[in-house]
Amino acid sequence: MTDNNTTPQPVLRLNGITKTFPGVRALSEVDLALYPGEVTALIGENGAGKSTLVKILTGIHQPDAGQIIVDETPTTLADASAATRAGITAIHQETVLFDDLSVAENIYLGHAPRGRFGLLDWARMEEDAREILKRIGAAINPRLPLRDLGIASKHLVAIARALSVQARVVVMDEPTAALSQAEIEELYTLIDRLKAEGKAILFISHKFDEVFRIAERYTVFRDGQMVDAGMISDVTEDQLVEKMVGRAMSAIFPVRHATPGETVLEVRDYSHPTEFADISFDLRRGEILGFYGLVGAGRSEIMQSLFGVTKPSHGEARLNGRALSIRTPADAIAEGIVYVPEDRGKQGAITAMPIFQNVTLPSLSRTSNKGFIRMAQEFDLARHYTERLDLRASALDQTVGNLSGGNQQKVVIAKWLATRPEVIILDEPTKGIDVGSKAAVHDFMAELAAEGLCVIMVSSEIPEILGMSDRVIVMREGRIVSQHPRDGLSPEILVREAAGYGATAQKESAA
Ligand SMILES: Nc1ncnc2c1ncn2[C@@H]1O[C@H](COP(=O)(O)OP(=O)(O)OP(=O)(O)O)[C@@H](O)[C@H]1O
Ligand SMILES: [Mg+2]
Numbered sequence: 001m002t003d004n005n006t007t008p009q010p011v012l013r014l015n016g017i018t019k020t021f022p023g024v025r026a027l028s029e030v031d032l033a034l035y036p037g038e039v040t041a042l043i044g045e046n047g048a049g050k051s052t053l054v055k056i057l058t059g060i061h062q063p064d065a066g067q068i069i070v071d072e073t074p075t076t077l078a079d080a081s082a083a084t085r086a087g088i089t090a091i092h093q094e095t096v097l098f099d100d101l102s103v104a105e106n107i108y109l110g111h112a113p114r115g116r117f118g119l120l121d122w123a124r125m126e127e128d129a130r131e132i133l134k135r136i137g138a139a140i141n142p143r144l145p146l147r148d149l150g151i152a153s154k155h156l157v158a159i160a161r162a163l164s165v166q167a168r169v170v171v172m173d174e175p176t177a178a179l180s181q182a183e184i185e186e187l188y189t190l191i192d193r194l195k196a197e198g199k200a201i202l203f204i205s206h207k208f209d210e211v212f213r214i215a216e217r218y219t220v221f222r223d224g225q226m227v228d229a230g231m232i233s234d235v236t237e238d239q240l241v242e243k244m245v246g247r248a249m250s251a252i253f254p255v256r257h258a259t260p261g262e263t264v265l266e267v268r269d270y271s272h273p274t275e276f277a278d279i280s281f282d283l284r285r286g287e288i289l290g291f292y293g294l295v296g297a298g299r300s301e302i303m304q305s306l307f308g309v310t311k312p313s314h315g316e317a318r319l320n321g322r323a324l325s326i327r328t329p330a331d332a333i334a335e336g337i338v339y340v341p342e343d344r345g346k347q348g349a350i351t352a353m354p355i356f357q358n359v360t361l362p363s364l365s366r367t368s369n370k371g372f373i374r375m376a377q378e379f380d381l382a383r384h385y386t387e388r389l390d391l392r393a394s395a396l397d398q399t400v401g402n403l404s405g406g407n408q409q410k411v412v413i414a415k416w417l418a419t420r421p422e423v424i425i426l427d428e429p430t431k432g433i434d435v436g437s438k439a440a441v442h443d444f445m446a447e448l449a450a451e452g453l454c455v456i457m458v459s460s461e462i463p464e465i466l467g468m469s470d471r472v473i474v475m476r477e478g479r480i481v482s483q484h485p486r487d488g489l490s491p492e493i494l495v496r497e498a499a500g501y502g503a504t505a506q507k508e509s510a511a
Pocket of ligand 2: 404
């Protein structure tokens with residue numbers, strides 16, 4: 001199909017697109033072509049300019065220079081509705097949805113079906129929403145207010161919204177970051193269907209396995225420039241990574257020699273009315289304890305409860321032998337326990353504030369002196385943590401809201417590490433972070449653990465679990481299935497136990 005002589009005409013072509021923000025050239029004369037019935041993967045480090053391009057394609061930003069050509073016609077995408085009219089729709093990295101509206105309203109906001117007198121046709125809107133949710137395999141009631149849904153479901157609503165527009169170009173900016181494995185499979189099926197319908201798809205992801213699974217073509221951005229493009233079948237993963245970061249690198253995890261010390265945190269019979277039950281584990285000084293499980297296994301809920309966001313119905317936690325009574329996150333922070341949530345966009349940073357203030361905000365007592373905040377000290381503290389996490393920003397007084405998605409995540413991690421907690425709980429610490437920066441995050445975690453920091457790492461990425469943990473707890477349906485030392489663990493064991501095949505087999509053999 002991609003025989004050179006019969007290469008189809010691109011549906012959309014970008015020529016020499018340039019976009020500058022104050023102090024940052026986000027895109028520098030980039031070219032891109034999207035073909036009908038094909039997926040083009042756009043890859044690049046955090047801050048490379050991917051989301052900026054998406055925003056230009058959807059009329060949110062205007063390019064400073066360059067051409068957008070839709071079906072051979074130079075086009076201006078003056079605003080979001082112009083992009084919709086041109087047949088371009090997107091699922092953005094930070095989903096723009098409204099908590100107070102219903103699922104159906106969120107899907108059809110701005111393009112709802114209208115009846116005879118131009119009035120909203122509510123019944124049809126709900127019916128259509130139901131249909132489209134069914135099409136993507138999402139069991140979500142279109143009448144529910146959006147606020148009642150979890151992150152993954154909200155993301156599915158965003159996907160449904162993108163599909164409700166009759167589009168020829170579908171842009172997906174890290175669509176799988178918030179989805180469970182089953183939902184990711186549904187999304188792949190859906191992408192296949194969109195391909196079969198002849199739609200051109202631009203797919204942004206930091207996960208190379210999925211890029212190789214679903215994309216025909218690739219385009220690599222580095223520092224706002226298009227450095228390479230071609231057919232996926234002509235490259236290997238290592239080659240792509242090299243093009244992306246500009247040097248050869250392999251996903252090597254830090255070698256760790258530390259032997260965990262005394263028990264710091266003891267959790268006993270921790271239970272919640274609906275989310276988890278009978279959770280008991282210990283965490284030792286300098287240990288990295290991995291929590292593996294499928295999305296929805298209750299891992300985040302346990303961590304939120306330890307952090308004082310929700311109340312356990314039963315059970316206790318001890319820190320250095322002393323019973324803890326944590327009712328609010330402030331109590332937890334005062335005890336030296338911090339939690340870096342998965343949903344860092346909402347719970348993490350104050351986007352209107354500069355990077356350095358975000359980082360030092362919870363540690364202010366350490367940098368302030370008789371009420372006066374020492375700026376220089378604040379800067380130093382922020383610089384130390386952000387450099388170690390490979391944060392890419394033009395300056396530390398840059399507003400967090402202007403950082404790329406992955407760099408915003410690094411700010412939130414830096415902020416909590418800077419409080420020098422005794423126990424840090426990291427929920428999917430490298431979600432949305434590019435391969436090069438991932439290594440920086442992992443190295444820093446290992447170094448802090450060696451200095452005595454106790455780490456709980458919730459992760460759904462098996463290489464990360466196996467590469468970083470001293471010990472791994474596997475969870476399923478709100479319960480601990482098993483605890484393993486890292487040695488001897490394999491991906492097969494993790495997958496089997498998390499999905500429950502192992503347990504069934506054991507029960508059967510016991511019976
Ligand atoms: N509104 C804005 N104002 C100022 N700078 C911005 C703005 N939006 C993006 N930038 C800057 O443009 C550059 C590219 O950011 P972009 O969000 O496109 O990166 P990305 O490739 O999507 O990265 P990630 O993988 O982290 O999502 C970054 O340096 C970012 O800080
Ligand atoms: Mg982005």
